[in-house]
Amino acid sequence: DGGITQSPKYLFRKEGQNVTLSCEQNLNHDAMYWYRQDPGQGLRLIYYSQIVNDFQKGDIAEGYSVSREKKESFPLTVTSAQKNPTAFYLCASSIDRTYGTGELFFGEGSRLTVL
Amino acid sequence: AQKVTQAQTEISVVEKEDVTLDCVYETRDTTYYLFWYKQPPSGELVFLIRRNSFDEQNEISGRYSWNFQKSTSSFNFTITASQVVDSAVYFCALSGHYGGSQGNLIFGKGTKLSVKP
Numbered sequence: 335d336g337g338i339t340q341s342p343k344y345l346f347r348k349e350g351q352n353v354t355l356s357c358e359q360n361l362n363h364d365a366m367y368w369y370r371q372d373p374g375q376g377l378r379l380i381y382y383s384q385i386v387n388d389f390q391k392g393d394i395a396e397g398y399s400v401s402r403e404k405k406e407s408f409p410l411t412v413t414s415a416q417k418n419p420t421a422f423y424l425c426a427s428s429i430d431r432t433y434g435t436g437e438l439f440f441g442e443g444s445r446l447t448v449l
Numbered sequence: 450a451q452k453v454t455q456a457q458t459e460i461s462v463v464e465k466e467d468v469t470l471d472c473v474y475e476t477r478d479t480t481y482y483l484f485w486y487k488q489p490p491s492g493e494l495v496f497l498i499r500r501n502s503f504d505e506q507n508e509i510s511g512r513y514s515w516n517f518q519k520s521t522s523s524f525n526f527t528i529t530a531s532q533v534v535d536s537a538v539y540f541c542a543l544s545g546h547y548g549g550s551q552g553n554l555i556f557g558k559g560t561k562l563s564v565k566p
Contacts, residue, residue, distance in 0.1 A: 338493075374458070376540060376556030377494075424494065434544030434554040435482060437499060443492040 336361050340425050340441035347448050355410045355444045357425035365431050366408035370394060371422040383408055384431045412446060420448045451476045453543050453557035461563045462531055470526045470539050470560045478545030483524045488538040500524065531564045
């Protein structure tokens, strides 16, 4: 089945550690996105990528890094510089490269808890 | 600035009741898109509808219907004869363009709908 796979589903991290969340898609979409969701809040954009080897900061990029070496993969690293990393992280993709115009396809998310 | 307000934080209904989820938006753009997404307990958001600012026709898809009114800046979502499987968090979202080719997508805080048998 075509879709977006995020791993791990649950992750625990000690303070001061970097952690990488995986996102893989087999939809052949050019654009990919990372969102953060906090309880009772809407989604906030961390980073997005419209094409391989290119990515743009979103609204809350500080303390995060990404790479886009392959079309199907868009991993997110939560660094120790992120002050409040405990959250639910969602990866998405879209056919449309222009952000905000088309349907987004989401993965099932990764829940990160900092101990 | 763009803003999306979903004033209803949580709604609880009994199966077969009709329910309307409200969405009010603010934008200075003349061209924009409005979206609704459903987030079931499994976590992933599922696209329900996209509407552009020039199309004010209401839309019906099975038990779902959407009422877009530019005069009141609202894009409300109604579920007719609700079912337990409709229980989820529903997000309204707005996008526009700020003078360039890049869009921006703003999500509301979501409305949690609980449908009880």
